[in-house]
Amino acid sequence: MVTTGKPVALVTGGASGIGLACARHLARRGWTVVVADLDRGAVDATAAQLGDGHLGLEVDVTDGSQVDHLVAGVVDRFGRIDGAVNSAGVLGARLALAETPVDEWRRVMAVNADGVFLSLRAEINAMRAAGIRGAIVNVASIMGVVGSPLAAAYVASKHAVVGMTKAAAWEYAGDGIRINAVGPGYTDTPLLAHPMAERSAELAARHAFNRVAEPEEIASAIWFLLSEEARFITGAFLPVDGGFTAR
Ligand SMILES: NC(=O)c1ccc[n+]([C@@H]2O[C@H](COP(=O)([O-])OP(=O)(O)OC[C@H]3O[C@@H](n4cnc5c(N)ncnc54)[C@H](O)[C@@H]3O)[C@@H](O)[C@H]2O)c1
Secondary structure (H helix, E strand, O other): OOOOOOOEEEEEOOOOHHHHHHHHHHHHOOOEEEEEEOOHHHHHHHHHHHOOOOEEEEOOOOOHHHHHHHHHHHHHHHOOOOEEEEOOOOOOOOEOHHHOOHHHHHHHHHHHHHHHHHHHHHHHHHHHHOOOOOEEEEEOOHHHOOOOOOEHHHHHHHHHHHHHHHHHHHHHHHHOOEEEEEEEOOEOOHHHHHHHHHHHHHHHOOOOOOOOEOHHHHHHHHHHHHOHHHOOOOOOEEEEOOOHHHO
């Protein structure tokens, strides 16, 4: 076991976009970061970019045994998890609800809803077992509190994330574990690469700032929620959306 004396964070979906921005932000702020993502090469490359002492681990968050194994791996290596960011997610096909094949519905729910549930469960169990008064941030979306056409599975999965965040916050407040969610507006990441290219002006106009977010702008809000500065905040849904949901 390596004892770094620094707080340890696990970031799922940490090899790209918002998760990657979080991993960089936390590493800059003195955390030891474990990035977890689907692809071995990508997690190794990300951990190497972060510098010495950080770690990359492969995981498919839809598989509970892989998620449990991931969290056990972090605890074996560092002895603790102080913070977690559950950012792994997929967008899903642009289809009306009545046109959505069951397989597509299940694929989106498996990553975005089951994946956050399985990650949250393992992270909470690890924190409780070690007596850590940790903090967890789930990356929901503006679509966790509003609807949008052609995205029923995505919208449902993100509402599920907001709901499980609130339920878990109540259940584990007594252990000193804070659990919150952020709701990014449209953010310039690979997730949106195609839709953005075709509809960038239209998407920008849905935000009061008339632009989409940079992943770093989401990461700094997540970092705040993980930090002691947010010690009285739990069960919150924090929109980081340039005014999108204020309209
Ligand atoms: N980009 C946006 O506009 C936006 C807006 C609101 C919310 N979000 C949410 O932010 C989170 C991160 O999205 P992003 O924009 O950074 O996208 P991204 O595609 O850049 O990153 C998502 C990461 O999740 C990983 N991932 C996907 N399925 C996985 C699985 N089964 N197991 C492990 N890892 C998996 C991908 O490999 C990828 O590295 C998602 O939950 C997304 O829904 C994004």
